[in-house]
Structures are given as structure tokens and as C-alpha cells.
Amino acid sequence: MALLRRRAVAVTPCKWTIRAVHPAQQGIAPCAVAFLLLASLLAAARFAAPARAADEPLHIEYTLVLPPDRSPRVDVIVTLRAADAGGVSAQMTLPEGVTPTDLWSPDGSAAVALLFDRVVLVESTGSAGASVAYSVRLRSGGVNPAGLPAAPYASLHGGDFVYLAGRDTLLSPSAGQPYSAVAAVQAPPGWHVFVPGAGLAASGEPVPFDSAETVLVVAGALAVEQRTAAGGALTVVAVGDAPWDVRETAQSLAALSASLAQRGFTELMAPLTFLQLRYPGPLRLNPLVSGFVAAGDTIVHWVGSGTADWWRKYAARDLVRWLVERTVKTAPDAAWFSAGLPEYVGLLLLYEAGYISGDDLYQALQTLHATGLHYSGPDWPSLVLAGVAAPRSHSAQRVLEFRAPLVAFLLDAEIRSASAGAKSVVDLWLDAARWQRQQPNTPFFTSSLLALAADYADLTSFAADFLFGSRIPPVNFDAVYRRWAGVR
Secondary structure (H helix, E strand, O other): OOOOOOOOOOOOOOOOOOOOHHHHOOOHHHHHHHHHHHHHHHHHHHHHOOOOOOOEEEEEEEEEEEOOOOOOOEEEEEEEOOOOOOOOOOEEEEOOOOOHHEEEEEOOEEEEEEOOOEEEEEEEEOOOEEEEEEEEOOOOOOOOOOHOOOOOOOOOEOOOOOEEHHHHHHHHOOOOOOOEEEEEOOOOOOEEEEOOOOEEEOOOOOOOEEOOOOOOEEEOOOEEEEEEEEEEEEEEEOOOOOOOOOOHHHHHHHHHHHHHHHHHHHHHHOEEEEEEEOHHHHHHHHOOEEEEEEOOOEEEEOOOOOHHHHHHHHHHHHHHHHHHHHOOOHHHHHHHHHHHHHHHHHHHHHHHHHOOOHHHHHHHHHHHHHHHHOOOOOOOEEEEEEEHOOOOHHHHHHHHHHHHHHHHHHHHHHHHOOOOOOOOOOHHHHHHHHHHHHHHOOOEOHHHHHHHHHOOOOOHHHHHHHHHOOOOOOOOOHHHHHHOOOOO
């Protein structure tokens, strides 16, 4: 354990080797033994009688300084304050890449001690708050932000903008510590700051947020459009030279949201933020759109080239994914439900909103059918087994990604046929969402989803073939399509 203050801290250098013998037998320097003993006593005193109970609220003020020269770095100052304005003692977790030796107290108000792994103890040296500071070097260049394991909670310097995620930039309270937090971003001249859930903020303006782990911040030359939609405001933020008009994309999202509202989802929706971020460097030529549903009712899209029509397909899918995750909690064996609905229902929304024609819908469903067939049959796990696989194998992931949308289409045809067109898979989703509001902590299993549809469709044979089993779906797409279209 070492105290880490850059002001008036002096440690006598000692050299020793740690082995499983008594220090006196190994000849360890006396100052080392004394230091280790003192450190142990200090740790024991801190754990036995902490200056502040872990359940007492803590207030945290973050100041994030982006250099005026726009270099790929963020300087962070963290000020901890107790609710009663007394002294502070708090266990904090270091963001990945920051070490205890990177921390220092700019005003001498804090002492920092390493407890274990990436957890440090921050204590005020007086009766007021405690301030510590450190710097984080941001990823830049040709890094693909969508391919990082921590995405969308992986920060990036995009040249003409900065995307900050609290998970890898902010010193955060350890689990169980209640706290409130604000962040003030000091941006270079000409840049704007946006925080999902809070909106645009002036440079240096404190913005409250709920979680240091999931907060997102964008800064740069931003284009912001807002529309009134079902559930509240729908905000689109284009960051970094978007390849299309942000006003057109905002209007598209409002129309897709209206289609969901017409199907009965108005009461289940909420204000939503869409972040459109441009891939950095040569990745901007990439036509693929990588989408993520983040905390705080936020959807993050990394985009490259392409048209608004191309982007809209991904937007519809991720809008449905956001709402499915928001409204239905599925157990692992029912992962097929939340995996399959977004791709399939997204196509229905595009058609209903007038963005694709009947021929376009036919071709899109045909592609969905052909792709799903490739991942069907006895060589692949069933959808139920794919969901419960832990860790999830490559084959299980492919089945959920590509066969589940096809089965959602087939399930829709089955429900429509059984109910003479009165019900659909979207009605099953809506019924599940309304039931979930009454039982928010109870997840849906495959069996409970099937039971929910029992009033209008007997899905026993369907489930045995396509959910619990790996039967190859009908290969004649036109026959499936005619059955589905005939009861729409």
C-alpha cells in the first residue's frame, strides 16, 4: 500500500525480495519491514473504523478537460464531497488503463491508498472534500470503435469529435456506495457538448447523470435534431460529418416510432436519443452500420458511407431492439424471442411507414429466409439450446443472429393462420410487455411465452420443431410467403 500524493510525499527507497519465509531470515531491509507493518496497521484501522459508512451518500463532481489543441487525451479532476460537508473516505474503482501512480491531488486535499486490484481508498486530508486528478489517453487513428469488446462503452478520439464513455475514463464508486454525480466538460473552442438524457450543455456546465459506468458524452461539431414522438422527445445527434441530412433521419425515426404507437406501444415507450457517429479515418468508407443499445434509452450507431435509405434499415431494427429490451425480460432459453424480433419487425415498420414497397418487403423477407436456412438443421443447435449455452459458442451466436429472425417470421405466419389474421407475433410481444409491467422481476421462459399465446394459437408443434428442435424450415419461400400474406 502506498500513499500517492504529488505534494510533499517522500518515501525512503528500499529494496527487498518477498518469499515465503520470515523477513528476518531473508534479511529484508528494516525500513521495508517497518513500512509494511505501518501499511498493514493503517489498512486495518481503515477497514475497522472507516471515516464514513458505505451506505452514506457521496456527491461526485467530475471535470473533464479536452485539450485546446484537440490532442487525443482527456484530463479528469474528480472531487468527492460528503452529504454533510464533512470529511470523505470512499473506495473508488480505477478506470481501465489508469494506475494508482497516475493519481495526484491538485490542491493537496486528498490522500490515495491502493487497497486491492484496481480499488483505491480516497480520503480527504481536511474536513472538506477530496480532489484527485489524472489523464486518460484516448484511442485514435484507425481503431474500429464498434469492434472493441467494451463497445459502446469504449471512448474514442475521432479527430473532429470525441466520444467519451464513463466506463473507461471515470474514477467510479465501488459497488454498493450510493452517490449523486455531475460532469462538466471543458471543450475546445467551437465544439459543442451533448450528454444523452440531459441534452446540449455549454462548455464547463455541470450536467447531472445517474451512473459513472454507463454515462456517455460526445463533444465536437454536432448537429442536433429533435422530434415529438410516442413516449416523448426523440433526439438525433449527428457527430462528425454525417453522410446524410440529420433532419431526414430524425423524421424517419419519428415515422417508425409512430408505426409502433399505432400497434399499441405508446404507453411502453420513452424519450429516446440516437447518436450517429462517423467512423474515424479510412473506416469512413465502410458501408456497414454498427448499432448498440446503451443505457439511458440511447442507441449508438457507428456509420461510414451509404445513404439514408441504407441507414434506415439498421435504425428500424435497433429501434425495435431497444423497445424489446425495454419491455420484455427473457430468460436464456427464450433469447430467440429478443434476438429474432428486431430484424423481422423492423422490416414491417419500414413497410408500414412507407419507406419500402411491397416488392421490397418480399425481397427482404426472401433474403431473411435464405439466410436463416443456412443456419438450420441437425448440424446447428436449437434456438433454445443456443440461448442457454454458456459461454455462448460461435454456432449458438450465429443461430440466434440469423435463424431467430426467420423463426420470428414463421411464428408470425403460424399465429396469423391460427387466429385467422386477428393476431400476430407483434401482438404476442405487446401482450408480453403488458404482463411484464405487472411482474417486472419475472423473466419470460419459452414455455411462458407459448402459454401467453394459447388463447389464440396452439404453438406446441411449432415450438417442438423450430424452438426446441432444429428442423429445417420449409425451403419453398413463396409458399411460406403466400401463407403469411394471405392472413395479413
